[in-house]
Amino acid sequence: MEKGLKKIGIIGFSFALEPSEPNPCNQRIAYRIKLIAEENPDTEFLFGNQWEVDLALKWVGLTSDLVVELPEDGSYLGSKEVWPIVRDQLFIPNGITEVVPVAQPFLQLPMVSKMIRADGFTVISPEMKLREIGFDKNSIQWWCRGPARTAAKAVMLKLGFQHGYHGMQSS
Numbered sequence: 001m002e003k004g005l006k007k008i009g010i011i012g013f014s015f016a017l018e019p020s021e022p023n024p025c026n027q028r029i030a031y032r033i034k035l036i037a038e039e040n041p042d043t044e045f046l047f048g049n050q051w052e053v054d055l056a057l058k059w060v061g062l063t064s065d066l067v068v069e070l071p072e073d074g075s076y077l078g079s080k081e082v083w084p085i086v087r088d089q090l091f092i093p094n095g096i097t098e099v100v101p102v103a104q105p106f107l108q109l110p111m112v113s114k115m116i117r118a119d120g121f122t123v124i125s126p127e128m129k130l131r132e133i134g135f136d137k138n139s140i141q142w143w144c145r146g147p148a149r150t151a152a153k154a155v156m157l158k159l160g161f162q163h164g165y166h167g168m169q170s171s
Contacts, residue, residue, distance in 0.1 A: 048091065
């Protein structure tokens with residue numbers, strides 16, 4: 001790192017899942033990560049990404065510093081599982097205190113931002129609109145196919161229902 005460059009963490013949380021990744025939402029997340037990096041040349045970014053976002057990030061010419069892979073047992077890998085890994089293995093060891101979360105803006109982004117703040121990090125909101133990340137009508141995760149489904153899933157989780165989804169197998 002050049003002396004005087006500010007260090008900030010970027011974490012890409014995937015949204016939706018298709019049998020063949022990266023899906024369009026994760027491609028748009030990766031593209032926004034690239035734009036953030038390009039628009040801030042005086043900043044050194046450390047990239048911690050969920051595996052689906054990492055696949056798309058390679059397509060736009062960037063490399064993740066840490067990739068959170070799908071667990072070998074096929075268990076669910078959601079935002080709540082990704083954040084502690086990136087936090088503990090990449091951001092804390094590198095002295096990162098400011099984080100830009102890049103996530104689907106409807107419910108996921110506010111949830112991950114709250115989670116990151118709760119751990120004492122400063123959340124930096126991306127300058128660009130993330131609305132274009134959208135939903136994935138082809139996702140094998142039913143709750144990622146549209147805003148009403150995402151809201152229904154959020155209510156179910158809040159009421160204590162189990163996630164009901166495990167890895168690449170749909171429920």
